[in-house]
Amino acid sequence: MGRPECLPRFFFSVASFFSYDQLCEWADVASTLTPPARLAVIGDPIGHSKSPQMHNPALQACGLEAQYVRVQVPVGQVKEAFGQFQKNGFLGVNITIPHKFEALEAVDFLDPLARQLGAVNTLAIRDGKLHGFNTDGPGFLRSVKEAFGAEVKDLRLLILGAGGGAGRAVAVQSVLAGCQHLLLANRTESKLAPLVQELASLGSAQVQTCSLAPADLAQQLAKVDLIVNATSVGMKAEDAPLLPAGCLEARHFVYDMVYRASGPTELIQAAEAAGAGHADGMCLLLHQGAISFEHWVPGHTAPLEAMRAGLAAANAGV
Numbered sequence: 001m002g003r004p005e006c007l008p009r010f011f012f013s014v015a016s017f018f019s020y021d022q023l024c025e026w027a028d029v030a031s032t033l034t035p036p037a038r039l040a041v042i043g044d045p046i047g048h049s050k051s052p053q054m055h056n057p058a059l060q061a062c063g064l065e066a067q068y069v070r071v072q073v074p075v076g077q078v079k080e081a082f083g084q085f086q087k088n089g090f091l092g093v094n095i096t097i098p099h100k101f102e103a104l105e106a107v108d109f110l111d112p113l114a115r116q117l118g119a120v121n122t123l124a125i126r127d128g129k130l131h132g133f134n135t136d137g138p139g140f141l142r143s144v145k146e147a148f149g150a151e152v153k154d155l156r157l158l159i160l161g162a163g164g165g166a167g168r169a170v171a172v173q174s175v176l177a178g179c180q181h182l183l184l185a186n187r188t189e190s191k192l193a194p195l196v197q198e199l200a201s202l203g204s205a206q207v208q209t210c211s212l213a214p215a216d217l218a219q220q221l222a223k224v225d226l227i228v229n230a231t232s233v234g235m236k237a238e239d240a241p242l243l244p245a246g247c248l249e250a251r252h253f254v255y256d257m258v259y260r261a262s263g264p265t266e267l268i269q270a271a272e273a274a275g276a277g278h279a280d281g282m283c284l285l286l287h288q289g290a291i292s293f294e295h296w297v298p299g300h301t302a303p304l305e306a307m308r309a310g311l312a313a314a315n316a317g318v
């Protein structure tokens, strides 16, 4: 693709991203960017990411002459891409699907929490060194507090898709935060055994597993407070519902990590119908993003309301 159109002050066209080849020629490609690009998100694909619409208002609110861009990086090129960002004066990078595991091996210093959660979603470049963090886990805790007014440590948690990267991170982070009751479910049930073992090594939480079979889930839902969907089910409008109809109660909190631009997922619709509290993937995007921002710009508290307004505008297609 050609060079993204640069609008007078902030922001490219919403659909724009740079290619890996362009990153490798950054001095030429970015010479006319005003303000200069100092932050980025990498993934493959990446054109859909709403992170620029969240972070650019944050940079502006803090009076920082910098902008946040998308770069599409192919699998296997994460370390090389990090080298380019470092060489070109970037402060940091967000890492999304499918690069969060590759990024673990591509940093100079790995934060202990990122090691425990098994994924890096935030790179901070300090004094020429690459520091890897995970802000998805802490962002999950903050977003539960904001959405439901509750602490994970006080809730009985059901994680659907605990065998995937996001589900595993939620499980480990929740046990580290003091959660005492976890119920784990995954389509491929064999993926749960190593996680159960790992959680046992972290604390005294009671960890049990169940299947995704409707009858099993209907029975187990009576025993939990917070239900987290960490599967990719719901991303497509035609996806079959994960939970059996009519089994949610008003006392439940439902957290769907999926966000669907075309409207609420079936799970969120079911929560609404039951009068249950609910939050979707935008809530996590906001809070993990705020923590990333504070890694990149030490001394600044992330301007949460500017970031929230940026995301709301992006979702409204503004």
Ligand SMILES: NC(=O)c1ccc[n+]([C@@H]2O[C@H](COP(=O)([O-])OP(=O)(O)OC[C@H]3O[C@@H](n4cnc5c(N)ncnc54)[C@H](OP(=O)(O)O)[C@@H]3O)[C@@H](O)[C@H]2O)c1
Binding pocket: 097, 136, 160, 161, 162, 163, 164, 165, 166, 167, 186, 187, 188, 189, 191, 212, 229, 230, 231, 232, 233, 235, 257, 258, 259, 280, 281, 282, 284, 285, 288
């Ligand atoms: N909002 C955010 O900021 C944010 C951050 C991270 C992730 N997420 C979302 O979380 C979801 C998972 O991401 P991930 O990185 O963990 O992906 P992943 O590692 O590929 O894991 C995918 C999970 O979904 C399960 N799954 C896939 N199709 C299924 C189906 N038809 N029925 C039941 N389970 C199914 C998989 O089960 P198997 O193990 O059996 O394959 C696995 O547990 C994605 O939708 C992603 O967008 C959102």
